[in-house]
Amino acid sequence: MKTVAAVASRRIIDALNNDGLELPTLPEIAFAIRDAARDENATADGLAKIVVTDPAISARLIKLANSPMFRAPRLISDLTTAIGRLGFDYAATVAQGLAMQQLFQANTALVDAAMREIWSRSIEIAAISTVLARHYTHLGPDNASLAGLVHNIGALPILSWTEDHEGVISDHHNLSLVLNNLSGRIGTRILQSWDFPMDIAAVPQEYNNFGRVAAESDYADVVQIAHLYSLAKHATNSSAGASELDWNTIGAFRRMGIDPQADLFASEDLRADLEAALTALG
Numbered sequence: 001m002k003t004v005a006a007v008a009s010r011r012i013i014d015a016l017n018n019d020g021l022e023l024p025t026l027p028e029i030a031f032a033i034r035d036a037a038r039d040e041n042a043t044a045d046g047l048a049k050i051v052v053t054d055p056a057i058s059a060r061l062i063k064l065a066n067s068p069m070f071r072a073p074r075l076i077s078d079l080t081t082a083i084g085r086l087g088f089d090y091a092a093t094v095a096q097g098l099a100m101q102q103l104f105q106a107n108t109a110l111v112d113a114a115m116r117e118i119w120s121r122s123i124e125i126a127a128i129s130t131v132l133a134r135h136y137t138h139l140g141p142d143n144a145s146l147a148g149l150v151h152n153i154g155a156l157p158i159l160s161w162t163e164d165h166e167g168v169i170s171d172h173h174n175l176s177l178v179l180n181n182l183s184g185r186i187g188t189r190i191l192q193s194w195d196f197p198m199d200i201a202a203v204p205q206e207y208n209n210f211g212r213v214a215a216e217s218d219y220a221d222v223v224q225i226a227h228l229y230s231l232a233k234h235a236t237n238s239s240a241g242a243s244e245l246d247w248n249t250i251g252a253f254r255r256m257g258i259d260p261q262a263d264l265f266a267s268e269d270l271r272a273d274l275e276a277a278l279t280a281l282g
Contacts (some may be wrong), residue, residue, distance in 0.1 A: 005177035008169050012161055012182055016189075023186075024156050026194045029054055030099035038093040044083040047092055052079055057098045061091055064280030069273045094189035097126065097149035098281070103156055108166070111159045112173060119282075121230060127277035128226035129219075131270055136256045137217050145281070147203045147219040148226055150196075154187025154204050155179050184208055210250050221252035229264060233253050 002010075005273035015021040016185065026034075032050045036042045052058050058079050065082035066075050076082055083091040104119045106112040126148030133144035158179055162169050168176050187204025193225035199219050206212055207227055212220065247253060258264065265271045 004169060004174045005181070008162075008174065008178050009181050011165075011168070012158060012178065015161065016186065021157050021186075023190050023193060024103050024153070024160075027099045027102055028058070029120075030096045033092050033096045035098065037089065037096075042088070044088055044091075045080050046184070047083055047088065047095075048080040051083075051091075051095050054099065056101075057095050058281055060098055061086065062094060064094065064276075067276035067280050069276035069280075082257060084124075087139070090142040093140075093146045094281075097146040100149055100153070101152075104157060105173060106163060108163050110172065110175065111163050114155070114159055114172070114179075118152050118155050120154075121234075122152055123282045124230050124233075124278065125151060125226045127274055127281055128229055129222045130277045131273045132222050132225060132256070133219075134273065135270060136258060139217070139219060139222060143197075143200060144219060144222045145277070147200050148189070148251065149281075150191060150200070151203050151207050151223045151227070152183055152187065153190050154183035154185065157186060157190070158182055180208075182193050210245060213251060214255060217252070217255040221255055224250070224252045225256065225258065 010022060029050065033047070036047050036050055039046075051061065062077060062079060062082045064070075065085040066072065070085060072085060076085065086094070101119060104115040106115050126145045129144040129148035130141045133139045134141045137144075159175075162175065162178075169178060184205040184207075188201055191196075191201035191204065203220050203223050207223040209220075210224070211221065212224075226251075228245070250260065253260045265274055
């Protein structure tokens, strides 16, 4: 007898393969920010004129620019100046990722709770990814932050389908099983449709692949390790936490030069950077 999760997963995959699953579209402000980022003649003032239309994103960029992570000598309150301090590329990438939050809205209690949890965890993973990229890799902290924010974007159409097909999935356990089974594959398809670079678009499908092999560290490695630390932080006796995995066998740690047994945030500098990133993003 097929389980609720198996039946729902099959129906969602059929809908995906037959163009019957509605995939989210990139928010308008995110499109505008990306176009600005690709314009060689774009300026901090031009980017500020786009971002200022979203007060929440504007406030977060200013907060990030004033955070201990940038160790600036004075506080600033001007968006253009904040973008200048952050750097155009970093500000644009983080703003683009933060624009995704408007996609995480639902009408039913079950789905709303799931969306809130996914966005909250995405912020945490994005913050950890930012710090990991900054301290352990040659990769851009801006793209690492974006990869963390969108690593579970594939959950959105699954949750929307659940709302549209009320009664197929009615409990958190089966919803979690379906999300774990399908969100990676669907997430990569979404990011490809949004024309994201392949090294970021691959993250949803690869960050949970603990046996993956790569020539060198990449954004999937960064998000994978951030995901593991997040799992360890939130693990309970009743949950499938990171304690069930042998971190010593995971290649991402080796490629990034991180000791799996070490307390990654024992360093005061790394803890301060993480707190700053969490505060700015959240």
